[in-house]
Amino acid sequence: MASNFDFLKVDLDTAELFSTANMAENNYTQKDYEGVLTKVRKVAENTAVLFADRAFIELPSHSTLHDKLQIIKHHINNKDIVDAFFEIKEHGNSSAHKLNPKDATKENALKSLKQVYMILVWFVTEYVDDQIKVSLYENFLEPKAQERYTTAERKFIYVQTVNNESGKFAAFEGAQKIGEGTVASDDIEADWTPNSDFLRSVAPKRIK
Incomplete structure (x- = not known):
């Protein structure tokens, strides 16, 4: 991803x-x-520390995130950034300290x-x-889960003919139906040679 x-x-x-x-x-x-919410809070707190360092702002040792934000907010000329820091702190604290926090919703995350x-x-x-580029601001995409691994499949070609020993299928005698199907390829011991017993046993199950 x-x-x-x-x-x-x-x-x-x-x-x-x-x-x-x-x-x-x-x-x-x-x-x-x-x-x-807890990980985002960690990132926000460490970013606050990095900002203070780059902006030559001294932060007290062992200060809480709230303490840090109270100091650095006076040096940030962007209200949206300040508000984002504080909201992240609130949701992160709730998730870190409460059981089954109500803040832990998809929307808040x-x-x-x-x-x-x-x-x-x-x-x-x-x-x-x-x-x-400033255009980064518009590039955020909602994270999506990767497709789960699926068993690999191999394709096989089949040829069907009609057994007319009974004489009931004379119209189809000599005719052939050619098609293809798939079968899981995770059996490394399988015999994939043409017309093998393995293919003859699995093919009828996969042909529609």
Whole structure:
């Protein structure tokens, strides 16, 4: 599955955020919305620390995410970014500390992913690499689960003729029906040679 957060790999500091952000996307496809909210919160907190470092803002040691946000919000001239930080914090705290949190819904999980994406695009374009296209803001895609692995199949060609020993099918005598079918190829011991006993046994089950 392609990740919305591949652009984080442009810098060593932001590259460390990629793994957790990508895991949050995977949680979403698995309907683990609680996992999404807690991981997004981690990414947001670490982004806040990176921002403070790049903006030369001193944060108290052992400060909570709330403490960090109360300090850095005065240095961010974008209300949407500030609001996104605080909303991510609220949903993340609820998911981290409560059993069966009501916040852990598909809607909140998707919104949090979009919000942290917006925060990260803002941070990367403003403080890491201003050459990254601003159009990234419009490129977020809802994570989709990869198609599950399906058993590989092999195609076989068959030729059917009519047994007219009874004399009841004279009209079809000498006629041939040629077609194709498929059969699972996971049996490595199977004999796939033409007209083998294996093919003769499975073909009738797969021919319609």
